[in-house]
Amino acid sequence: MSNKLDQLTGWLKDHKITEVECVISDLTGIARGKISPTSKFLGEKGMRLPESVLLQTVTGDYIADDIYYELLDPADIDMICRPDPDAIYSVPWAIEPTALVIHDSYDKQGNPIELSPRNVLKKVLALYANRGWQPIVAPEMEFYLTKRCEDPDLPLQAPIGRSGRQETGRQSFSIDAANEFDPLFEDMYDWCETQGLDLDTLIHEEGTAQMEINFRHGEALHLADQILVFKRTMREAALKHNVAATFMAKPMTGEPGSAMHLHQSVIDVASGRNIFSDESGGMSQLFLDHVGGLQKYIPELLPMFAPNVNSFRRFLPDTSAPVNVEWGEENRTVGLRVPDSSPDNRRVENRLAGADANPYLAIAASLLCGYIGMTEGIPPSAPVKGRGYERRNLRLPFTLEAALERMESCQDLHRYLSPKFIQGYVAVKRTEQENYNRVISSWEREFLLLSV
Template identity: 80%
Template structure:
């Protein structure tokens, strides 16, 4: 550990870093932490934060007192946050030379904090490592660029591009439509290169000014860190160019939602061989079991894939998002797509997660579902041929209340993710939903105000 910290110290000094953003991820995916002068950061070799930040909702509120004090120390004690020397990134948009360092969280006895999303992902990866397996993932992040808007009651609109006109109609895979925002994406790619983010292709998606960035395949923890950094980077670049970037799952009425597609495979740690393929190149039994686990357990862990009430608007009929956990080869109408690939690159693409999901938790959940299928030797249903949107078999919960109930009742979730985590996560999401239900929507004012 000390050699890693020495390397980190040298890295900061070589780049004349004056400030360090010390951050962790809370359950919603919000980066929380402190900004520290470099000298203080190096002296203290970490930071302390109240445990309670891990039970904050997206609005900054907390869960109910009986759950809060049952899960946390009544004295609101600190947790100890240690920097991960392998999760250090420059902050290219900062005025002063600045770095962001992602931290891991521990209690005063040195035990990993059970509510920490990064620790949850580490625990799932250890399950694989104990079997001699290593998961490989490649996330795809969809998001919208919109006009900046300070009034949350006002619908979002497409921003002006270089042509001076907002985008209209569906421009899926249009090069010219993507080039409308060339100056913005030049900054994104420049900043991402400085940060060492493994970005691959930029795609224009279906919606107006809806884009997708693909990441190169790699190790899950490293890519979860990169998604966390990328989302901050994308928002900062958008603000620089006087637009906004949103990763909401369904930000615009009657337009496609934004997903986080996760390509995942499993290799043998010693040989590097893809365990999803047999020696003759055919699909392996472990591959089938992995898909079987995704089919059985995604509906039980759906709040980790669809964490907000807005997430479930992606699953409404005729929204171009899959609404089940059927699988099929080269089939984008099902939740689990198997792309055409060489045997060494065989993988399954989980198309159900929303772009609003916490990257640590959604990767942990997707990999855990597949892992449970492999150890329980589950068999998948028959692959879907043709259109799969209307299939009612293996349908997902359609509200966040129902999804939270199923997750709370899932014994396997508590066994692998920890009862404390499940209780804390469900409590945070219920508190957020209670807050949401107190807000009167524009639909209610439009259709009920003078009619009932």
Template identity: 80%
Template sequence: MKGNLDRLSHWLKENKITEVECLISDLSGIARGKISPTNKFLNEQGMRLPESVLLQTVTGDYVDDDIYYELLDAADIDMHCRPDQDAVFIVPWASEPTAQVIHDTYDKQGNAIELSPRNLLKKVLSLYTARGWKPIVAPEMEFYLTQRSPDPDYPLKPPVGRSGRQETGRQSYSIEATNEFDPLFEDMYDWSEAQGLDLDTLIHEEGTAQMEINFRHGAALSLADQIIIFKRTMREAALKHDVSATFMAKPMTGEPGSAMHVHQSVVDLETGESVFSNPDGSMSELFMHHIGGLQKYIPETLPLFAPNVNSFRRFLPDTSAPVNVEWGEENRTVGLRVPDSDPQNRRVENRLAGADANPYLALAASLLCGYAGMVEGVEPSAAVVGRGYERRNLRLPLTLEAALECMEQSDMAKKYLGERFTKGFVAVKRVEHENYKQVISSWEREFLLFSV
């Protein structure tokens, strides 16, 4: 399993790295792994982790024994995790020279672990490669800045900016409201540049102290890696300035949710020309079928875009998130927006994923749905003109329970994601949902305690 790490070894020595954070992503997008001295890291050329890490929930629990032993070895054996030399990042906030290296996971025979989110994205990308296509993506990440809160029972509050005051009201695209946190964002940009993250614009979103960072378009695997690293970076920059950054889909009552919008296009591997446009500049059949696939299969894979109970609070009535898979040109009231662009840059923006989604899984699912539409020739519905929020023909499951049931029954998910991955992911999310149902909410205490 050992490979040639000369390039990585040279980089670590050149940057005088003394410690390496060895990372993999679990199903929820949580970075798990080990911290190793550089010499030990190079000697071992990776790490071992229990394969059960990939069936761990956000609460630290595991799936039921019957599913656990169906999907994993009863001896709780190790995975072999090998570093990707193209996924190496400095840790600019560390006190000692430290690197973080994203790893791929294999079994003892060298086979890619099916439950790994990063492996799943690579599997989807290989489908495109086999057809002579290459997907291009550009993610947009929304998040909130909040006051630090040690007690999860208390609602989150907007932070205090440079002016000494909290933000009030909606401040969409406000430069002054963004400048309230200039010192924080200067650190964020400096640290992101040091890590080679392809950040583009920063804007103030609709919610109170809600921001959005856009990534430049590029390869899906690299950008999924970058989102994992950016989330860590943003949280660290916030903590340095005594505030918090959260990527929860709906962290504050009465405020808009946070999304991960994904712009996606497909080019020919040999020529680099967009397969979404005809020679005369019009929309190609492949483009229409890509949209058709997104419309047909997003409802069956929705938990990969909305993986938590909180994710579905974005989809409640009277929110700014579209709860449909309608499509339209220059239309933000539908789930699938086609921005105005020249033929080479023709793309569709999937507006349904939450900021809380695992980036590997959200990108894999979005590209897979479009791919399936392209190879199956799925025709889309008619484009929506005007307001699309109320369109009910192509609505989505409105609860996590309903969405998990749809995914569990999906032949497409089993075919492309694999039965093992589908069963494992659904099982993890069901355990999390059962844990959620055990918690008594403040709403219940407020309205039922002395009333019923």
């Protein structure tokens, strides 16, 4: 580790970095931490943060006191955050030479903090490592570009592109529609290249000014870090060009939602072989069991894929998102798609995670479901051929409340994810739900104000 820290020090000095953003991810996926002069960062080799930031809601509130003090020290003590030398990124839009360094969180005894999303993913990856396996993932991130709007009561609108006009209608895979925002994406690609992000293709998705960025396949923790950095980079590039980028799951009425599709496979570390294919090149039993685990446990872990009230708007009827955990080959109408590929590249695509999900938790949950399937031998259902949107046998909870109840009551998960994490995560999401319930919507004012 000391050698890697020396490499980190050398990188900062070689790039003449004057400020370091020391960050961790909270449960929502918000980067929280401190901005430190490089000299102070190098002297301290980390930072301290209150444990309570990991129980902060997206609105900045905290969970109820009785659960809060059950999970955390009443004195609101600090956790120790240490930099990961493999998770350092430049901040190209900063005025001063700045780096972002992702940290891991520990208690004073050196134990990983159970509420840390990055630690949750590392815990799941350790399960695979103990079997001699390594998961490989390839995320696809959908998002919308919109006009900047200061009033949250107003519906979002499509931005104006180079032509001086707003986009209208559905423009799936349109090159011209994507080129409307060429200057923005040129900056985004330049910044991501500087940061070393493994971006692949840019696609115009189905929605109005909805885009998708695909990442090249790679190691799960590294890609989760990259998604955290990319979302911030994309927002900064949009702001530079006077538009907004949003990763809300369903930001616009009448438009498709935004997903974080997760392609995943598993290799045997010793041989380098994809264990999803057997000797003859067909689907292995481990692959089928992996799919079976996804089918059984995604409904129990749905809040880690759909973490917000808004997330469930993606799953409404007549939307393009599958509302099931059916599986099928080359079938985008099911939640678990098996792309057509060679035996070496056999994988399953989990299409259920929203773009608003915390990347560490969504990847951890998806890999955990498959791991349980492989180790417990859970067979999948029969694959779906043809349209799967209306399939009702393997549907999902329809509300955040229902999903949280299932996650809380699934005792199997307590063996793999700590009870403390499950209790804390559910408490944070319930608090956010309660805050949402206090807000009177425009729909209520429009249809109830003078009618009831």
